[in-house]
Amino acid sequence: MKLAVAQINLTVGDIAGNTGRLLAAAHEAHAAGAALLLTPEMSICGYPAEDLVLRRDFCEACAAALEKIADEAPRELALIVGYPERTDDGLFNAAALLRGGRVEAVYRKHHLPNHSVFDEQRVFDSGDAPCVFSCGGVNFGLNICGDIWEPGPATRALEAGADWLLVPNASPFHLNKERERHAVARSRLVEAGLPIVYANLVGGQDELVFDGASFAVSAGGEVVVQCPAWREGLFYLDIAGNSCSGPGMACRPRRRRPTTRWCWRCATMSARTASRGCTWDCRAASIRR
Amino acid sequence: MHLGLSGGIDSALTLAIAADALGAERVHAVMMPSDYTASISLEDSRDMAQRLGVRYSEIAIGPIFDAFVAQLAGEFAGRAADTTEENLQARARGTLLMARANKFGSLVLTTGNKSEMATGYATLYGDMAGGFAVLKDVSKILVYRLANYRNSLSAVIPQRIIDRPPSAELRPDQTDQDSLPPYDTLDAILAAYVERDLAARDIVALGYDAAIVKKVIRMVDLAEYKRRQAPPGPRITPRNFGKDRRYPITSKYRPERELS
Numbered sequence: 001m002k003l004a005v006a007q008i009n010l011t012v013g014d015i016a017g018n019t020g021r022l023l024a025a026a027h028e029a030h031a032a033g034a035a036l037l038l039t040p041e042m043s044i045c046g047y048p049a050e051d052l053v054l055r056r057d058f059c060e061a062c063a064a065a066l067e068k069i070a071d072e073a074p075r076e077l078a079l080i081v082g083y084p085e086r087t088d089d090g091l092f093n094a095a096a097l098l099r100g101g102r103v104e105a106v107y108r109k110h111h112l113p114n115h116s117v118f119d120e121q122r123v124f125d126s127g128d129a130p131c132v133f134s135c136g137g138v139n140f141g142l143n144i145c146g147d148i149w150e151p152g153p154a155t156r157a158l159e160a161g162a163d164w165l166l167v168p169n170a171s172p173f174h175l176n177k178e179r180e181r182h183a184v185a186r187s188r189l190v191e192a193g194l195p196i197v198y199a200n201l202v203g204g205q206d207e208l209v210f211d212g213a214s215f216a217v218s219a220g221g222e223v224v225v226q227c228p229a230w231r232e233g234l235f236y237l238d239i240a241g242n243s244c245s246g247p248g249m250a251c252r253p254r255r256r257r258p259t260t261r262w263c264w265r266c267a268t269m270s271a272r273t274a275s276r277g278c279t280w281d282c283r284a285a286s287i288r289r
Numbered sequence: 290m291h292l293g294l295s296g297g298i299d300s301a302l303t304l305a306i307a308a309d310a311l312g313a314e315r316v317h318a319v320m321m322p323s324d325y326t327a328s329i330s331l332e333d334s335r336d337m338a339q340r341l342g343v344r345y346s347e348i349a350i351g352p353i354f355d356a357f358v359a360q361l362a363g364e365f366a367g368r369a370a371d372t373t374e375e376n377l378q379a380r381a382r383g384t385l386l387m388a389r390a391n392k393f394g395s396l397v398l399t400t401g402n403k404s405e406m407a408t409g410y411a412t413l414y415g416d417m418a419g420g421f422a423v424l425k426d427v428s429k430i431l432v433y434r435l436a437n438y439r440n441s442l443s444a445v446i447p448q449r450i451i452d453r454p455p456s457a458e459l460r461p462d463q464t465d466q467d468s469l470p471p472y473d474t475l476d477a478i479l480a481a482y483v484e485r486d487l488a489a490r491d492i493v494a495l496g497y498d499a500a501i502v503k504k505v506i507r508m509v510d511l512a513e514y515k516r517r518q519a520p521p522g523p524r525i526t527p528r529n530f531g532k533d534r535r536y537p538i539t540s541k542y543r544p545e546r547e548l549s
Contacts, residue, residue: 117524117532174527207521207532260438263431263525264306267423270523271310274421275290275396 001136003237004029006039007212007227009203011276012046019044019065022081023072028234030074035136037079040168040201040210041145042093044069044083047170047201048208053123059086070098078104078135080142082168090125095142095168097133107131107142110153117172117208120146130160138163138239141194145169149184154192163242165194170201172208173266175259178229185217195219195242202232204273209266216244230265291317291389292398293382293416294338294345296330297455300400301337301446302436303423307398308445313342319389320347321382323354325458333447340445353381375459379415387418396420399520404429406519406530407479408505409512410457410469417519425522426529428479429455429472470501478505484528489545499548506545513538 006025010018022043029037041047044065045058052058062083073079078099085094085106093109108127112120130153131142141157141164148154148167157165165188171181185196195218202212216225216237225246227235237246290307294300300318307316320334331347338345357377365373386397397419401411403426411417424432436446455465455472469475478497481487482505487495492502516530517538528534 116527117529172524174524174529176527204523207524207529209523209525260431260434263427264309264435264438266523266525267306267427267435268310271290271307271398271421271423274398275311275315 001239002034004034004037005199005214005235007214008232010043010046012049015061015065026073030077038166038199039081041170042082053084059084075100092127093124105131109144111146111150113146130156132160132162140164140166143167148188151191154188158192165196167198173211178213186221204270209270290396294318294320294334296333298450299402301450303400305439305445306423308341317344321350323350333450336447350381376412378459379412383415383418402427402429402432408508409515413515419520422520422522426525428476430476489548503545503548
């Protein structure tokens with residue numbers, strides 16, 4: 001079966017714009033023959049939305065967007081999108097499986113990171129149920145970002161019948177982060193034996209910069225697919241049993257990590273994002289040379 | 290976006306990043322010379338703006354600074370000039386950049402690096418005034434690496450800017466090393482204290498002079514009130530100021546005291 005990873009730039013608070021981007025990705029992935037599209041963590045509202053998720057109106061707008069995406073995405077495509085789920089049980093960092101015009105299942109993030117730049121326990125409650133679904137003859141389990149940085153959720157997915165782990169992420173860049181992500185994916189492999197598809201956001205948000213660099217780790221522990229860093233795109237993986245391949249030059253594992261160049265990419269991407277936050281026109285200025 | 294271009298490496302690198310990020314036509318550099326601005330600072334700024342094709346203007350701060358000093362003369366009677374007058378120059382520049390931001394709806398990029406943000410070697414409401422700090426998590430040593438990297442693609446930063454000793458040019462013949470240890474020493478101590486949370490004695494055990502370690506730690510701790518008022522900037526290292534390293538402003542904890 002063919003799986004698409006949407007490594008795209010989603011903007012915090014731009015619920016309508018993100019909905020449009022997710023629907024465009026869904027139609028493109030479907031047209032390319034994908035049966036399943038994986039999008040980043042909190043893809044409907046952007047990450048981190050911080051205390052915006054404490055607002056009832058914000059969560060309601062996200063819920064309405066979720067219904068709209070379910071309704072307007074191709075019916076044959078299974079689609080994973082992230083959003084803040086507000087229920088009587090609490091407020092969750094959630095990922096929904098959309099298929100056949102409806103919300104088929106919802107997974108709630110279990111491990112909420114609350115260290116370094118993360119404050120998720122401040123706003124979210126922790127979920128505890130696994131979510132496994134079948135698509136194209138393969139059983140996929142969902143974990144969200146921080147879930148794979150600690151033991152537990154991967155094993156629960158395995159026990160619920162998963163063959164593969166799908167992980168939507170909003171994992172911010174810092175130097176050598178890619179190495180840490182690969183190591184974490186391998187430690188989950190040791191724990192649960194499940195191969196992993198890791199989809200990451202790309203773009204800047206205030207202090208955080210998301211570098212993309214989505215990847216897949218096979219059951220043998222190899223990084224078999226490596227998507228480019230700092231670039232948006234839909235990347236396709238062919239999954240057969242527990243093996244996986246990513247066709248094309250863009251998806252070869254990297255031998256060396258170019259740290260200075262990546263610092264440059266990080267700085268320019270953040271400056272580009274900051275420029276979105278204001279309106280201006282330099283050409284109006286009178287220039288004296 | 291616009292920024293103050295000084296002829297130094299930090300503003301040169303920030304300008305190159307902004308031009309690469311947005312395109313030269315959306316970036317404006319403002320050179321704001323004073324009597325202490327070396328002529329090569331002016332030459333190199335003009336040269337760099339031309340190389341990148343960004344918009345460029347010059348606004349002298351002399352008359353503004355003189356007016357500040359004249360109006361404060363009564364208040365400051367009998368007191369010698371000190372860093373107060375140095376900071377007034379930076380604040381005149383900050384005010385001009387913010388006026389431009391207002392008038393044109395443009396965003397001010399500040400140009401300070403992580404080593405400066407760590408030690409407080411920056412002027413609040415002066416060079417810290419702005420909306421986004423691109424180099425906030427980039428140490429001075431990494432500033433040089435990034436400048437050389439960018440120039441390896443195409444020579445946009447005049448080599449003289451990279452080669453000359455860093456100076457704030459706020460008084461005659463000033464260099465950063467009048468106030469700070471050499472940057473390779475400083476950045477190593479900062480990495481140990483800020484990024485690795487090492488104890489003062491453990492930093493000394495790495496081979497650094499105890500007096501310098503004490504001074505750097507004290508500078509870092511005293512500058513927390515400035516950092517809390519600084520613009521955000523992208524996290525590049527595993528420990529950035531802002532969302533990550535969060536310290537109290539008011540604190541009696543003095544980790545450098547174990548060295549006395």
